[in-house]
Amino acid sequence: MDKFTTLTGIAAPLPLANVDTDKIIPARFLKTIKRSGLGQFAFYTLRFDEQGNERPDFVLNKEPYRKAEILIAHENFGCGSSREHAPWALLDFGIRCVIAPDFADIFHNNCFKNGILPVRLPRAICDQLIEDAKLGGNARITVDLERQVVVRPNGEEIRFEIDGFRKHLLLNGLDDIGQTLQHETAIGAHEARQKAERAWVPGLAVA
């Protein structure tokens, strides 16, 4: 996983609430066995019409937002399915940070596992940032994870909160399986305890 330290880039305004995972990537594009190459399907129905032509008025089809690295949206971003194809599609499109008032839980988790930073900020601030983002290429937004601030184009700094453990993993690009495996002895001890106390739990061999 790539580290996330600080990012300065173009932010795309997406003032929509309840952007669900079917919107981020429809199910028919999940028939893949890879993580890569899904950017072409990101926001498919918003980006393309029935004939597969670009919808010119959708923000990610406009300059400079084709190169957006930050997305700013409204409430309940990423609701719906658990598909990690959603963050994979965003990442492959070039998005490294999503700012919204709140996120659906599983999507929020999935972002961290892929080096995407989800930033929760109050709705009023998201709306300010959306106005900033509308200014386009001259109005870059900076997201500094170490200092936990979003810097507006006018230099104003907005603090955000983030879970300490996840910040640590993201800043260092750490694989959390590796982290957990450092606690392997404790996992083994838990298993031994369960086996003793709940011997009635059977295994799952399929005959």
Place this chain on the structure above:
Amino acid sequence: MPETKPRTLFDKIWDSHVVERLPDGTCILYIDRHLVHEVTSPQAFEGLRMAGRKVRRPDATIAVADHNIPTVGRRDPAGIKEEDSRIQVQTLEANVAEFGVPYIPIMDKRQGIVHIIGPELGISLPGMTIVCGDSHTSTHGALGALAFGIGTSEVEHVLATQSLLQKPAKNMLIQVEGSLPFGTSAKDMVLAIIGRIGTAGGTGHVIEYAGEAVRALDMAGRMTVCNMSIEAGARAGLIAPDETTFAYVKGRPHAPKGEAFEQAVAYWRTLPSDPGASYDTRVVLNGADIAPMVTWGTSPEAVVPITGTVPDPANEPDAEKRAQLQRMVEYMALTPGQKMTDLPIDVVFIGSCTNGRIEDIRAAAEVMRGRKVAPGVQAMVVPGSGLVKEQAEQEGLHRILLEAGFEWRDPCCSMCLGMNPDKLTPGQRCASTSNRNFEGRQGPGGRTHLVSPAMAAAAAATGRLADVRELGR
């Protein structure tokens, strides 16, 4: 230090699965059961392979293909026509062979939707932690298990470590008092709940459903309710295990047997929330107020009783919400004020992990007995598993449905998510027993109305959305 504070069902399951608490409060949570399917696992196995890791507990893991396989002309994976679907299933088969994970092949009669077969085979048991790379894992909460959906990276994490990094959720209690009126079911109950609390109402919470009307539900109904917890934004749904649960579990293939079963029941009896346990949020509904429900929009919270009408966005004071409602009305091709029962439908889909159990098929067959599918309507039943299908055939339900004009297909997710060839075509209107009515969920441009199985059958018989209470018998 002895635990004295009264605890909820969620607290108890959580506490008994914490392997270690890290300094910032994140916990390593042990996972008892891991269900794996073809769509969200290939990248996880690939990750293991690249890191040279093994599956820690193959005996706690089970795999099945369900999302993306044909519902007609089922053959071995090599016979799947769509190349990318075939590759996904074959990849799953290669992965389970390589990593030694138990697998139910697609031609086995135990094959079915993960969330149907987990409880059905006794793989999912009360008090367990259960995960799957699918958001509707919340279904298994009906047994009194903490069950939730995870992403593919977490699938890999569980395969490698049999645990997850998690922070405890907040507790929400939803009490449905009284009893459900004639013509309503668990599906109507959960749609009414989502209508009340909204699709983000449960965010950050695990919902425990309680109250007389919930207690009175059979296990199938409880699964329907817990299934849709995710549609209310919750991580998971839970119902305390009771005699109904124990009777359901007893004798299932993977459930404990004899002496072991008695020990298990003794333990399961300790799980229900203690009197005085505290919840972060409480909601109370009166069962008697619940009517047969139908969604009108493209969010499960856009729901009304079948006797209702399409709302008028102009009445919404908030400009942004008004725009959202307007968009839904347009996408669904509706007119404000239109009666729901005036909407003609093209397709009826009965199936999915929400309503693909034998009880659901019985409810649909009951309505269809002696009736015909209205002309011009395509109606299909996709049983949730091979065992459900077999049971229905033993009861002769398939004959009633086939004679009425329904298609009787092989088990899979099918038109719930429109990944296999079962899809709506643009503009088609569908009465569906599934759980999501998002734009394009059942096929690009498709229009979904979520309903109970009995209501779906009523729609099939009349060719429009219909009040099942008025069909009479």
